Amino acid sequence: MFENLTEKLQRAFKHLRGQGVLTEENIGEALREIRVALLEADVNLNVVKDLIEHIRAKAVGTEVMTALSPTEQVIKIVHDELLELLGKDTARFKFASRPPTVILMAGLQGSGKTTTSGKLAVWLKKGGHRPMLVSVDVYRPAAREQLKVVAKSTETRIYEGDTKGEAAGTALVERLAKEAKREAMIMGCDTLIVDTAGRLGIDEELMQEMERLKKLLDPQEILFVADSMTGQDAVNSAQDFHRRLSITGVVLTKMDGDARGGAALSIRHVTGQPIKFIGMGEKPDAFEPFHPDRITSRILGHGDMATLLEKA
Amino acid sequence: TRTRESLSSRLEGVLALTRTVDESALEDLESALLTSDLGLPTTTAILDQLRDHARRKDIDGGEELRELLKEQIQAILEAPARPIVEPAEPPKVIFLVGVNGTGKTTTTGKLAAWYRAENKSVLLCAADTFRAAAIEQLEVWAGRSGVEMIRSRQGADPAAVLYDAVAAAKARSADILVVDTAGRLHTKSGLMDELEKMRRTAKRLIPEAPHEVLLVMDATTGQNGLQQARLFTEASGVTGIVLTKLDGTAKGGIAVAIARELNLPVRFVGVGEKIGDLLEFDPAAFADSLLSK
Ligand SMILES: Nc1nc2c(ncn2[C@@H]2O[C@H](COP(=O)(O)OP(=O)(O)OP(=O)(O)O)[C@@H](O)[C@H]2O)c(=O)[nH]1
Ligand SMILES: Nc1nc2c(ncn2[C@@H]2O[C@H](COP(=O)(O)OP(=O)(O)OP(=O)(O)O)[C@@H](O)[C@H]2O)c(=O)[nH]1
Ligand SMILES: [Mg+2]
Ligand SMILES: [Mg+2]
Numbered sequence: 310m311f312e313n314l315t316e317k318l319q320r321a322f323k324h325l326r327g328q329g330v331l332t333e334e335n336i337g338e339a340l341r342e343i344r345v346a347l348l349e350a351d352v353n354l355n356v357v358k359d360l361i362e363h364i365r366a367k368a369v370g371t372e373v374m375t376a377l378s379p380t381e382q383v384i385k386i387v388h389d390e391l392l393e394l395l396g397k398d399t400a401r402f403k404f405a406s407r408p409p410t411v412i413l414m415a416g417l418q419g420s421g422k423t424t425t426s427g428k429l430a431v432w433l434k435k436g437g438h439r440p441m442l443v444s445v446d447v448y449r450p451a452a453r454e455q456l457k458v459v460a461k462s463t464e465t466r467i468y469e470g471d472t473k474g475e476a477a478g479t480a481l482v483e484r485l486a487k488e489a490k491r492e493a494m495i496m497g498c499d500t501l502i503v504d505t506a507g508r509l510g511i512d513e514e515l516m517q518e519m520e521r522l523k524k525l526l527d528p529q530e531i532l533f534v535a536d537s538m539t540g541q542d543a544v545n546s547a548q549d550f551h552r553r554l555s556i557t558g559v560v561l562t563k564m565d566g567d568a569r570g571g572a573a574l575s576i577r578h579v580t581g582q583p584i585k586f587i588g589m590g591e592k593p594d595a596f597e598p599f600h601p602d603r604i605t606s607r608i609l610g611h612g613d614m615a616t617l618l619e620k621a
Numbered sequence: 622t623r624t625r626e627s628l629s630s631r632l633e634g635v636l637a638l639t640r641t642v643d644e645s646a647l648e649d650l651e652s653a654l655l656t657s658d659l660g661l662p663t664t665t666a667i668l669d670q671l672r673d674h675a676r677r678k679d680i681d682g683g684e685e686l687r688e689l690l691k692e693q694i695q696a697i698l699e700a701p702a703r704p705i706v707e708p709a710e711p712p713k714v715i716f717l718v719g720v721n722g723t724g725k726t727t728t729t730g731k732l733a734a735w736y737r738a739e740n741k742s743v744l745l746c747a748a749d750t751f752r753a754a755a756i757e758q759l760e761v762w763a764g765r766s767g768v769e770m771i772r773s774r775q776g777a778d779p780a781a782v783l784y785d786a787v788a789a790a791k792a793r794s795a796d797i798l799v800v801d802t803a804g805r806l807h808t809k810s811g812l813m814d815e816l817e818k819m820r821r822t823a824k825r826l827i828p829e830a831p832h833e834v835l836l837v838m839d840a841t842t843g844q845n846g847l848q849q850a851r852l853f854t855e856a857s858g859v860t861g862i863v864l865t866k867l868d869g870t871a872k873g874g875i876a877v878a879i880a881r882e883l884n885l886p887v888r889f890v891g892v893g894e895k896i897g898d899l900l901e902f903d904p905a906a907f908a909d910s911l912l913s914k
Binding site for chain 2: 345348349350351353354417418419420421423448449450451452454455456457458459462509510511536538539540541542543545546549563565566567568569571572591
């Protein structure tokens with residue numbers, strides 16, 4: 310659908326041949342094309358503005374080398390800037406010194422929390438852990454049933470609990486959470502994954518519930534599960550959740566589609582927290598640790614990033 | 622909400638600062654439209670027109686600029702509107718399609734109540750046989766509005782349960798059959814083929830079915846929404862959009878781009894998780910909410 314950034318830059322640099330340096334004038338059009346590419350990838354406008362200024366500052370005055378064309382040189386600068394913003398290394402997972410380690414899943418409605426809870430359990434089991442699942446989503450129809458099916462299909466322990474006809478509300482949520490943590494301890498499970506209801510960052514009541522869950526469970530990880538198809542609003546929701554909960558990481562879901570995933574940059578930018586995993590499908594094993602360089606080339610329109618960087 | 626505030630505060634900046642409309646005022650508007658997810662091509666098209674007016678000096682100031690902007694957005698949203706065709710005889714078959722997690726099942730439940738309120742008889746079809754507990758989820762919704770639901774079991778062929786549902790709707794002469802389908806990414810050709818097969822299945826019993834195919838889209842969706850709309854239309858003949866989760870901070874500006882580039886109207890908006898949180902789309906109100914506090 311989109312023209313590759315490399316092609317756009319080649320067009321922009323058509324007239325810049327041979328020796329010389331990159332100047333304000335001759336990179337103007339290139340910067341405009343980079344802006345377009347980043348916006349098409351859903352990178353937040355303010356983040357785009359910051360990035361463009363950094364790229365401009367780095368590019369101006371750079372000598373045009375013989376080994377790399379101006380296009381390649383600028384692509385490399387852009388690539389490095391994006392990598393810098395995303396944080397270079399893939400993040401580690403924190404475990405409690407005294408088990409169970411509690412992982413609290415948080416996010417907007419439909420972002421993929423329940424599915425990701427199952428995926429995390431599978432991933433933890435592969436790493437030799439004994440995870441337990443619990444759903445405290447007492448609000449959405451069949452939400453707890455959904456996690457139960459996920460637990461069964463992944464052969465993971467789940468604390469089902471009993472709602473005892475109690476009305477859906479924070480009191481019930483807290484009771485289930487407390488019981489699950491105790492159950493995990495009794496059953497010798499070293500990790501407890503707590504699936505929560507989807508909520509809007511501006512929903513005061515439900516955000517307070519989340520704060521209370523955090524206080525009650527003292528989680529090592531609070532993962533913000535975000536849909537990779539999110540547009541400019543990603544900064545708002547990420548900021549809301551981070552302000553209330555101090556999230557410790559991000560899971561970017563539905564990366565098996567063709568969304569460019571610029572939301573990753575936005576979320577990282579406003580929270581400063583690393584993207585730890587990506588969701589690559591609906592099945593429990595479609596889950597991978599996050600690699601910043603991959604999303605960088607994706608945002609820039611795939612292309613021949615690897616070969617280019619070998620030349621540099 | 623924040624997006625709205627930023628847009629309106631920018632607009633107020635424009636109101637306060639400009640007697641004549643200058644480039645910097647237009648730049649502020651550009652930022653405002655971009656952060657509402659209208660996307661660059663649509664934003665540029667809108668601004669070019671405004672700039673045109675400004676050049677001809679028939680815009681006096683911010684207030685008039687705002688009105689013009691609103692009119693333009695409204696006009697883009699109204700252009701694809703088409704009359705709702707009622708079938709000669711019931712049932713009317715409505716498919717809900719879309720990528721994962723947008724609100725198809727919830728909207729199916731809300732639509733059941735919507736049509737019940739119009740005194741129509743409604744039947745639901747649980748054609749998401751893939752996702753965990755999708756059938757149970759729709760069952761709760763069916764219960765909420767007291768309508769019946771045709772179901773099979775997880776893992777069954779969705780076309781088969783659809784066939785049963787269309788046959789049942791015909792036999793009972795239900796007015797409306799609402800079909801909840803599994804979420805699928807538009808890039809997965811196998812799953813998109815499955816939707817085509819479901820269309821053919823419905824047609825075997827009712828040649829004009831499905832009468833409506835609603836693409837359910839999350840208001841937080843960015844520029845990928847255009848590609849979703851394009852490919853779902855190719856595979857399943859989308860007739861309109863349902864824009865969900867408009868009760869959040871996202872403004873759903875991608876719908877403007879979709880209307881302009883793909884000529885698809887928005888039919889309904891979702892504004893919450895409750896049964897009554899469904900509204901008929903109102904282009905004027907939507908344009909207003911994009912532009913006001
Ligand atoms: N293609 C794809 N689909 C995914 C991925 N992760 C989740 N999904 C799908 O997205 C939809 C929503 O996922 P859920 O896990 O139910 O999302 P949730 O955040 O728990 O939703 P609520 O509890 O309703 O807020 C389901 O159809 C999932 O199968 C992914 O990485 N790729
Ligand atoms: N705030 C808000 N939440 C909504 C709205 N519509 C749906 N939701 C929520 O979004 C989440 C996903 O809704 P579903 O109806 O399960 O979405 P779906 O498209 O059927 O999901 P899959 O079948 O997994 O693809 C649920 O938590 C719903 O309660 C809305 O208009 N506003
Ligand atoms: Mg869930
Ligand atoms: Mg569904």
